[in-house]
Amino acid sequence: MALAAVRGFDGAKRGPRAAGWPTSGASSLANLMPSLATLRNRARDLVVNNSHLRRALRVMVANAIGTGIQAKFASKRQQKVFKRWVKYCDADGLLDFFGLQAKAYRAMKLSGEVLVRYRRRRPGDGYEVPLQIQILEIDYLDSLKVGEVDGGFVLAGVQFNLIGQRTGYWLFDQHPGEVAQVPRNMMSRFVPASEVLHIFDAIDRPNSVRGFPWLASAIWAARDLDEYQDAERIRKKIEACFAVFVKSNDEQFRAGMPGVASPGDGRRVESLSPGMIEYLRNDEEVQFAAPQTNDGYEAGVRIDLRAIAAGTDTTYEQLTGDYSQVNFTSGRMGKMEFNRMLLQELWLIFIPMFCEAVAGQFAATAYLAGVTSSPDYDVTWSPNRIEMIDPLREANGMIALIEARLKSRHQIIRDLGDDPEETDAEINADPLNTSEPEPAGTPDAGRMFERVMARLRRLEVLVMSAER
Template sequence: MKTNILDRAIEYVAPRLAARRLRARVSMNAARGFDGAKRGPRAAGWRATGASSTAEILPALSVLRNRARDLIRNNPHMRRALRIQVANAIGTGVQVKFTDKALQKVWKGWVKECDAGGLLDFYGLQAQAYRAWKESGEVLLRFRSRLPQDGLDVPLQLQMLEIDYLDSLKVGLVDGGFVVAGVQFNMIGQRTGYWMFDQHPGEVSQVPRNMVSRFVPASEIIHLFDAIDRPNSVRGFPWLASAVWKARDLDEYQDAELVRKKIEACFAAFVTSSDEGFGVGRTMASAPSDPRRVEALSPGMVEYLRQGETVSFAAPATSNEYESNVRVDLRALAAGTDTTYEQLTGDYSQVNFTSGRMGKMEFKRMNEQDLWLIFIPMFCEAVADRFVSTAYLAGKAKQPVADRLWSPQAIEFIDPLREANGIIALIDARLRSRHQSIRNLGDDPDEVDAEIDADRLAIEVPVSGRALDPKSAHEVLDRLEQILTTVPQ
């Protein structure tokens, strides 16, 4: 890089200052090579910081969360988008299959009584957690250990808490670590606990509240948020963050259009007169000689204007672009909510099989990413680990760890015949196992096989048309008993 006399003089007197000037000049020259880094009128008002994810999120987090919740309460499209996300990702629940059949039976009993509030089962808590995660950007689950007198086979329950319970203003140094936005870390960056309120900060005033947060160990809390958004993320932000203003603007545009339509529906007449004695508000004339003026119109009426009077009628401007404008905005909202336009609106008038399948495949990929990279590892696996360890301590499991497989609910086929034939072709070509295909459909392969065998035996015996000999009858009964014992209760 060329230097001038001033640069050489500064370098001679203050080498460190000269080095800083040189680095700044190199940085400016590099920025000029990218249009996105150039400064000028186009970049006026574009504020882009180099702050960490927490520094950027924390000042706006409560506002974003409250606005997102308000949109979901009051905007039908946002409410539908959230329901679509939860229905397609969770459905009726992400199922687990333990290799230990005895433990699987204990799990099936525990999922019905795991809710500390006594309202939902584990799969309902899954839907609640996923919904709160998308709506608020994060959600908390607290493990609640129970006593033997509580009557639970596995003395463990789950309490779902909104992220408002976390003290976001808690920051600073503590013994052996530090606190950022209510989350405590040790000196090597591992989460050691959370600072939480005893009650919701926004609870009704009649409920006594203690606004002093208390420390809860990280082993007792699941903090579900999008941890893959940025490295070193501490908190998450609402899923609707990028669509908040677009949704708000669409609401206001539709309200304005409704007002305009109401104005168009009004029929108004304006009378201009040179009569100095002209007045309004008089009763309608009842006879030709009556000096009172007509101020109402009726069907079939013929009225002659007086000398010096003219009448003009209001003609509000009409627009035929409303539907196209709304459709453009709804497509932007669909992109901002990770759904398709057809899912968001229920309008399938402009979609065919190919485009519908392409949209479904992209939507399914995003759902699978959220499930397998975030929800299942951070939520489902953590709950299963705690369940197994608690069941082991309660004498209901043989080991404190257990192998398991998770099966999310499958999305329905668009064309069942074509897609089912595709699955069959993959199985026949030995590119996918039959059990894996069944799990991808959200079912348990062992249960499916047992039910198929039971159906076959139930059909074959009557179809034979003859009485079975004692030996064959015993074989059939033994086979049925074997099938029934393999089906988890």
Template sequence: MNLLDKIVAAVAPVAGVKRAQARLALEHARAYEAAKTGRRTAGWTTPSSSANTEIGPALERVRNRARDLVRNNEYAARAISVLTTSIVGTGIQVGMGKSQDLWNRWVDECDADGQLDLNGIQALVARCWKESGETLVRLRYRKPDDGLSVPLQLQVLEPDYLITVNELTANGNVIIAGVEYDLLGRRVAYHMWRTHPGETGYNGSQARVRIPATDILHVYQKDRPQQVRGMPALAVSMMRTRDLSDYEDAELVRKKIEACFSVFVRTDDPVRTIGAPGDTPDARRIEKLAPGMINYVKGSEEITFANPQANGAYGEYTRTQLHAIAVGAGVTYQQLTGDLSQANFSSMRGGRIEFNALIDQAQWLTFIPMFMKPVIRAFGEAALLVGKKDVKGITPKFTTPKRPFIDPVKEVLALKEQLASGMISPSEVIRSMGYDPQEVWEEIKRDTETMQKLGISPDKTAGLSLKEVMLQPNAAE
């Protein structure tokens, strides 16, 4: 109460009470509605814990459930596939300048398992990241005489290898969820199992190893400051996905029950039955229905047919839930379901614009800085150790996967207008289509030289088919 309130309360207590009540009501009205307590917010538990406190106890269970959904639920499997394909496609290409040939040779040799190239490793890393919440990649340095163009290989590991332990070390470092930090807050090591804890054939009693942080690439989406571990992309929509699956199962059972044609006979005679006589030993009649059958019943008997009621809201409810699942997984409804019945060019393009912005973030803010750039740095360091000095001073150029046009005519015309107005460069246009500009320029140069040797004018062949081009004068036989 201020001075005026105290004076009013002393002179007129009733008026003072009204002033205090009005002030409390005004303060209550000005407060955030989400901060109020009452019937609407009863049971809403909101602890102020850190990201690691929230993620740590739930990570393993959520991760295992996400994998189970991907194995057994079509929508979950589709969401992970869409995210993986959109982030890496057939591989994020890297322009390495004068070291391009060395890089291209190493791309085919980099898998420690000897099965994939770097493009396949990218897809594996992205899929594990989205499905399990994070991916570990161990840098495996090899001997110079192992026959590799660069003595380095990559080993992709699931996050199960990382031990979920929180403790202090003897030198004062702290371990949070298996990641060791020094006194300056820098990652210095990862504490991991030597083998996968869920691998068949191991009894669980295995060694714990400490691997320097310089040898491990940890790929995950960092949503909060000081967050150490990542959560699966399906974590938000996981319960809704499972509930929808249960609802579909229940609806299927109901449909099966509806398909059963049931007849109920009410009679006062426990011996009499409806239907034709049977050949049973006790001469009891066998109840059955036949086309055109006419049967007489007594006045005390009544026949009632089951009349199941159809559920008309099934489709609309399922569609609504799938929209929510798609939003939670970070994909569009059309991508999740393949349902284009309610889509047109504007809606498809509008949804793709927002989706592409999310994919750009995943590529340029997580995947490239956490995986691609560290791999390139390790490649350069390993190349220098064996005398490959061409890698010094190279700035890599990344080309992300091309995005297919929804309406090629309209979108190509838009690109041409932007190019003509100087808003974008030809190289940027080529990169947006998923190609390396340097390779495109070199290919155009080779094709132009070949056409000149054959006496084919590029202007004359514009708009012609391949057959018409080959029929030009001086064309190769």
């Protein structure tokens, strides 16, 4: 028993140090729901009013989605129909499919979760594929809806069957926070899970039902920094208001009033100008204000900004736009870690929960509408290209991987965010390739490979010439 006590964990000890550290063994939903609305509203307010957090969110969306995650269907017919569908898939009629990707991802990060509804259209509406999608804020979900229902139960607006599978969602017809034309007694309605996508970080905790805002751990750091900077600005303004102090033994002296101590002294100087000479009376003395400098202000703000950057999954340089304290190596390492986190989120959360799900509904609806021959589909997703930090070195690395047969050309092209077939077609149509002799007896794939390698070598020469 004594040995077990000695080997206890320090982090579990009780005493004065742990007096102000309350913890909970509740489920993720039980911990989250009392605070979810407040967290969400504060996160939205900070993104609107805090320039750093607004930039952080834009950086996340720009790097994750960019101009859109491209889809490549194995079926050429499905691909052609999909290219036409992406232009009219928005139920609101404002964006294309890639714009909806950015909207959904942004809402997921800001609010912690987002809803996507499938909107089925009638044949008379004139759509080739009678399907559109609508992005809804998570506020449409009735978070107060809980309890048992026939064949299952409801938790925070999400309905499950008896084996824990999601069967539907309880949604409002309108946004509960709308300022006009909203009935006082809003009632939520059940919508089957087959018609709704609920996108959130489902890998954060096992058995997660709802998501929480991306800014949750940085809210107070950002708020405190805002207040500190406001206080520092006000202090500077107050100091700037007190430029000169005049001390006088004249009992009739009143600040801002003309002096009457001697004839001819009809006014009092209350402003200073360059080269001015003013004679004081014997009973007057002038003192100049000496504003206090805050030498630790910049260093303190930088420390707080680094903490906020850590809480928003961005680098300090991305959060602030300040690259004065970073070199090439440290900047590259920070960008690599950032890219790795983004890729994990894209491939484990956003692409499976949004892109793949929408592609499945598109394929099924297109088949039922008679515009494709099968509901089965095989699609490859290519996230937006990430710019090279050092194009020459990274291009050489890609060439080495291709030559060593460790990666295919098509895989490299997809990693760059492009379509391999379109890239090959452009290479074949490039006039620069017409003057290159083709090795006799070389198969088509070999000729294509030789052409690409020749272009990469020319690119290397051009880059080296530019650097010189």
